[in-house]
Amino acid sequence: MNIVILSRSPALYSTQSIYKAATMRGHFVQIIDHMYCDLSIDKGAFKVFYNGYELRSIHAVIPRIGATATDYGSYVVRHFEQMGVYSVLKAESLLKARDKFTSLQILAKNNIPIPDTATTNFTEDLDGFIDMFADHPLIIKLLNSTHGEGVIKSESPKVSITLLEAFLKLKHKILIQEYIKESSGTDIRAFVVGDKVVAAMERIAQNGEFRSNLHRGAVSKIVNLTNEEISIAKKSARVLGLQVAGVDILRSDRGPLVIEVNASPGLEGIETTTNINIARSIISLVERNSKYKL
Numbered sequence: 001m002n003i004v005i006l007s008r009s010p011a012l013y014s015t016q017s018i019y020k021a022a023t024m025r026g027h028f029v030q031i032i033d034h035m036y037c038d039l040s041i042d043k044g045a046f047k048v049f050y051n052g053y054e055l056r057s058i059h060a061v062i063p064r065i066g067a068t069a070t071d072y073g074s075y076v077v078r079h080f081e082q083m084g085v086y087s088v089l090k091a092e093s094l095l096k097a098r099d100k101f102t103s104l105q106i107l108a109k110n111n112i113p114i115p116d117t118a119t120t121n122f123t124e125d126l127d128g129f130i131d132m133f134a135d136h137p138l139i140i141k142l143l144n145s146t147h148g149e150g151v152i153k154s155e156s157p158k159v160s161i162t163l164l165e166a167f168l169k170l171k172h173k174i175l176i177q178e179y180i181k182e183s184s185g186t187d188i189r190a191f192v193v194g195d196k197v198v199a200a201m202e203r204i205a206q207n208g209e210f211r212s213n214l215h216r217g218a219v220s221k222i223v224n225l226t227n228e229e230i231s232i233a234k235k236s237a238r239v240l241g242l243q244v245a246g247v248d249i250l251r252s253d254r255g256p257l258v259i260e261v262n263a264s265p266g267l268e269g270i271e272t273t274t275n276i277n278i279a280r281s282i283i284s285l286v287e288r289n290s291k292y293k294l
């Protein structure tokens with residue numbers, strides 16, 4: 001099969017891992033930087049060009065689209081979809097998952113438990129907005145951030161209002177969220193491929209830090225998920241239309257709460273923590289779903 005991995009860097013662990021798993025199965029694999037693809041609609045025909053060459057006879061694409069490339073990346077993915085190429089990640093699902101508020105709306109609409117969450121777009125009555133939440137600390141998040149970089153714990157209403165004013169003046173989209181204190185700097189990453197949770201890990205934040213992202217220095221270990229957590233993780237991926245997803249879950253006093261669903265979840269942390277070859281599962285998914293018959 002002719003497989004394209006859309007990735008900004010061939011050197012990244014995740015890209016390498018998927019590349020190796022695909023070549024081990026005898027596939028021809030190209031790593032293509034989506035930011036350098038030209039897209040044309042030529043008398044109704046969708047064409048993708050890379051370094052001046054038209055990409056033809058591609059059987060499947062595996063997009064690895066980072067947060068800084070969401071918009072253009074989604075154009076590239078949608079183009080491949082229009083060409084009838086199987087894509088592990090659909091453009092519409094990428095866009096839904098990337099916006100934290102949109103994805104929480106979709107999760108909640110489908111009865112998936114999430115922390116209490118709110119958003120606003122104007123600064124005139126931030127007191128009233130903050131009052132929707134009885135308690136501090138509360139969490140303020142930038143909607144398009146990753147790696148814990150835009151996630152803030154605010155200890156007082158005064159600080160919350162000042163931060164919200166600043167972000168809204170800068171035209172940043174934000175949400176506020178109930179702080180789940182009993183999760184105490186620990187979350188669960190459940191990795192979904194197809195209709196299965198193929199691996200899961202617990203991430204424990206560094207001392208003095210509440211964010212349990214590995215990029216923020218958290219440590220990780222293997223965790224056994226409850227049946228409820230497994231079914232919530234699978235359903236979260238399904239309602240967002242994701243076939244590969246990293247579902248982040250907080251263990252709260254009222255049960256598991258989903259905080260976000262990652263559309264291009266990294267493989268390094270989860271593969272090295274669990275010793276599970278997730279890239280291999282992704283290639284099996286491609287083999288099952290592509291129209292190309294082996």
Ligand SMILES: Nc1ncnc2c1ncn2[C@@H]1O[C@H](COP(=O)(O)OP(=O)(O)O)[C@@H](O)[C@H]1O
Pocket residue numbers: 115139141145146147148149150151177178179180181183185186187210211212213248250259260
């Ligand atoms: N509502 C919350 N209560 C407690 N901790 C939270 C909450 N939301 C996020 N966190 C912590 O912050 C981390 C990053 O938040 P997340 O929403 O996953 O954003 P990012 O996309 O930056 O990873 C989470 O892994 C978790 O440890």
Ligand SMILES: [Mg+2]
Pocket residue numbers: 147148213248260
């Ligand atoms: Mg996260």
